[in-house]
Amino acid sequence: MTKAEIAAQLTGHVPELAEVPPAQLDWLAEQGVLETYADGEKCFSRGDEIVALTVVLQGGLSIFIPQAGGVKHLGVFEKGEITGLLPYSRMKAAVGDAYAAGDTVLLRLPREKFPEMIAGQPELTTALVHVMMDRIRDFTRQQQQDDKIMALGKLSAGLAHELNNPSAAVVRNAHELKRHFSMGPERLKAVIKICVSDEVVDHVNGLVLFKARHGDTHGLSMMERSEREDALADWLERNGVDHSAEAAATFTDFDFIEEDLESLRSLLRPTDIPPVIHWMNQVLITERLVNEIQEASRRINTLVSSIKSYTHMDQAPVKQRVDIHAGIQTTLTLLNHKIKHSQIQLKLEFEEGLPAVNIFVGPMNQVWTNLIDNAIDAMEGRTGNVLEIRTQRSRESIVVYIIDNGPGIPADIQDKIFEPFFTTKPVGKGTGMGLEVVRQIITQHAGKLEVKSVPGRTEFSVCFPIG
Template identity: 45%
Template sequence: MNLLETLHQFPALATIPDEQLQWLIDRSEEVSYPKEAVLYKPNEPVDYLLLLLDGRIRIDSGANGPSDELITYGPYSFLGVLPFSRMTSIPNRIVAETPARLLQLHRDDLRGLAQNCYELTEALVHQMTTRVRDYTKLTQQNEKMASLGRLSAGLAHELNNPVAAVVRSVDTLKTHLRATPEAFKAVMNLQLTAEQVDCVTVVFFKKIDQQLAADTHQLTLLERTTLEDDITDWLDDHGVDDSMDLAGPLVDYSFTVDDLEWILEKIGDENLAGVANWLVNNLVAEKLVFDISEASKRISTLINSIKNYTHMDRGVGKQQIPLAEGIRNTLTLLAHKVKSKHIALTLTIADDLPAVCGWPGELNQVWTNLIDNAIDALPDGGKLEINSQPDRRSDGVDFVLTKVIDNGTGIPDDIRDKIFEPFFTTKEIGKGTGLGLDIVQGIIKHHNGSIKVQSEPGHTEFSVCLPTQ
């Protein structure tokens, strides 16, 4: 098969007149590459239109070789510069995945191509628009998956603690309940009147209610140790066995020696040991149930946050969006990163913040990228401020202004104008795609909003303006 017949095998060139394809052949060079040969390194100038005649070509990030593959082209594909393309280089590698044979045309001949080969130029321009659309969709999907990966890691980390607390408390509760029959025997041997029982139960529920209402004073280690010693000594003086085991739970619920003296006065010495053990037994059970309840609530909060973040149970169309909910859900899912760097977080959201009309999933991507970038830019112990307030432009348009502010090192002046460009990133290889802020800007434009950045050492501020209508 001669070269002209081979070019007609390209689906896009099947109907192109022979004389136009011959014009291309006469000005092109046929080249071959062995397997894994690098045609272009990252950011190296790309000066040729490439027509893949045989073999497969891979585009990868260049960081970890084939494992970082972005896209693969088979025979009869177009790569490199196309007519009217502004491409000068690409940030990735172009590699021959298998032995490959290509036809290459230098960019200097593209002007002549456009002047002399209308149908061929039209076909190649169509390929360019298709490539831009497909590659944009691919890279945006990769960025979404990267964001999802970060959130998944955070969610797993956040869920681990309450799940572990539930498992631990359940195991302890099972062990504790096995001892209940012995405690029941002791209770059955008590000689208490109905009035005395009421006195004990009143104190019991009063202490529980105080604990639930968080009215109790948080004891220092010294205060707690002193109180435990006082209760242990008091119980020993009154002949109660295992006084050290009883003192801890009693202190947890703010029992004092005065409380025990009052109970003793109501029930008498002969009932003290049994009542003390009954109190502690039930206090321990209450504490374990409370711990399970709090951990379960934390799990529920996290699940609701991810559910609201992804809007799993809602339509995908445009709707009225409470921005505060999206920002808070995003912070919940990124809480592990904030904690791991000991960041001081300040969240200020106006009570009268109006809703914004838009697409919830898209705006959540905005908050995720901006907040995640700010966290990455902060040192250990840094400060992060998020402020969202209603405002009005001079032309009378109402909008919501949201600021994400960090006290990191700032963005250098020489790259500040580049941060919204696709594929530009200041992160090390493998930690950033360079698409986060490009996607953010695109989403905000989709909502007829704007984004601005101000930065100097110790203060970087991203301001997002979103109209309410």
Template identity: 45%
Template sequence: MQETCLADLQNLEVFTDVPADQLQWLFDNSTCFDLQPGEFIFEEGDPVDRMFIILSGDLELYRLQSNNKASVAIFHKGNITGLLPFSRATVAMGYCQALSTAKVMACFKENLKELIVRHYELTQALVHVMTSRVREFTELAQQGEKMMALGKLSAGLAHELNNPAAAIVRSSSSLKSHLKSIPDVFKELISLNIQKEEIDLIHGTLVSAVSNPNRPHLTMLQRNELEDEVSDWLDEHEIRDAADMAENFVAFGILAKDLDEFNSHLPEGHLQSVLTWTNNSLITEQMVADIQEASKRIADLVGAVKIYTHMDGGGDKSFVDLHSGIRNTLAMMQYKIKKSGITVIEDFDASLPLIKALPGELNQVWTNIIDNATDVLDGQQQATLTIKTRKDHNDVHVYITDNGPGIPKDKQARIFDPFFTTKAIGKGTGLGLDVVSRIVKQHNGSVSVSSEPGKTEFMICFPINN
């Protein structure tokens, strides 16, 4: 068993340039053991106190995110995990489980101290493993963070698109059914002996009702009172479908006094046919307007996505409007904001100049900070998110403030550290604010946070002449 372990250790590519006596020391100060499929060498939360060298078999490192398994890496023969020289890790951030029968060698933390002092080439090889691992894990975790953010945005966007899409389907179906009744109404109307003056009156009333841009905004009580008045007038004149007509007429600003004037210019017996035709025309107009409004909502959302992702841009910095990026980010996250019952206050400086930046990168900044704020505000009474912009000499400042419980003082200094998170296990990767910090620094800016119960404020500063 021991000879096999030592032979396997000597044949690993990672130790190609390590002298034999140093590998002998590593072997003498380590323990070899076998793993069966499904067994763990460590679990999330375990102390990081050993270095594990995979001599044979396959192991998987994974994390749990929202109770779902998220694979981080697959370890094969020659891979090393666990504690490495100069590593500051103290607690395991995931689970490492055997996928097949495996042989592993473990070296405890106490022995690594002697390794660093006495064995330079061996330490050098292990430090190279550590730097490669940090780089690979960071890239994977950052990609995972982006995918999580994309998933949240996609879910919200799907919900936002579903409402207007359903409205279009509903309105178009109703419009199709409604149009089937038009020939009968037209036949009834055209059979009347209507003078030119009466035709002009009908035409003028319709044009005025449809094209009036200044219809008053009515409260529910005001609208009910006016509908009752119109309905009573229609009942008095024995008009069929009075209730439906009343609701539609009031929506387009046709009131009881207008109907009096209408009636005074029409010969007896014409009123029912004319009002039915008028009502049908207004219904058609309203349905088309509903479809148009829903279509515009979809177009606006698609436009917001296009700007948010900067689909038409390349990789070069361009002059961008910070307000546009923030508003498009809010549009992307509207579903989550509404679902959490959050009031958003925009306090934007209209004179803010454009700054030279990468729009897609800046949108990641807004997304990560706003997403964190919505998480802490979820379910809180009178939850408020305030976004403020100001110009300060040669810089622009963006303040994103929430009235949540705040960040504990002992954690504020580490809030931008990679993999550090205040969220529960599985709720975050700890890379969101690290991404924010790197992007802001990439733009020669700065980001800071101040927090106390009831007020957490992120201040992002960008130079105007970047």
């Protein structure tokens, strides 16, 4: 391409430069260097130093970044788009790999020409600064969205594990309950044949209902429980009850002792004891299975409520006055699987009586997720792990401390951890935007984020005003 053709391309195909005087576009065409690439050819690599302004005159640049153990296609800079180094930009290295999308021609203005451009081409410089501002806004929005998706991905993995146990319990106990009821008709026949007074019926019912509501053997040691179960099994066997071991286990669960069963012998004929015992056993098993189904269902409901609260899916995106502890507790619920997997001791020291704070609930939950998840990751593969979360009031502010006893953050990188794209995690495990997003959200709340770290202790503190 001739300089005139390049200038014509800049004038007709680069919308951001439409208001730039032709003489300044001629300067760009004259000072720029053309580079050509065949379709699929690599144009630059992730981590390469960015040394020039780039305008796509033909073809395109297809950008790929590593993410979640694979590669994500970030997008394509097409004909007429501007990328690379821009005036006053702090970007130093490429965030991804670029390949030519079709036969590609790039116009590149070296960094060394920027002072001359800024001094002598004001409209061109202004247009490029606007490009930089738009790029920062768009890219930050995309990275924030990706960070949210990664956070929800981590939570969903833990949520799936947490839901697996109670849902499996519901299915298992429902199946057992169905099998249990299938034996009901035969047991009912035997009970109907018994002729006893209302007083006896009341005694048996009262005993079963009392044990069903108040029976508890959690205080027994394993040896004590075993001895009681053996004694009950012997009594049942002596009194002609079949499946005595199974029934003894159930009666032990509900804190029956031998004297409870002896009270039946004075009220029932010997032939009536087995059907009455089987009826009592059936009632108690039903009670236990229903209780377990209820508890598992309650756990599922708690988890669903937690994820609903975490995402704030039923609320408009406006500030609300809430208890700061609620969001932290919800996040801990959703990260519970990861905490248990890493064998972390959790220490919570929440100051009582803290006033409600005016926050965007969803974004602040993202803050807690990032900080707590980072602390968990820092302790991965270690023993004696402790995660401490403290809250306190400091004048007209509330401070939340998230502390881990991991290896600490090296002193030479502590000033870099809030920079965009900086991460110490392996490729695919972090975007380098987590703490940058956290900082932005806290700034949005007129708050302050600080870190103190030495080997064996890292403390992040989040401070924001109560008003």
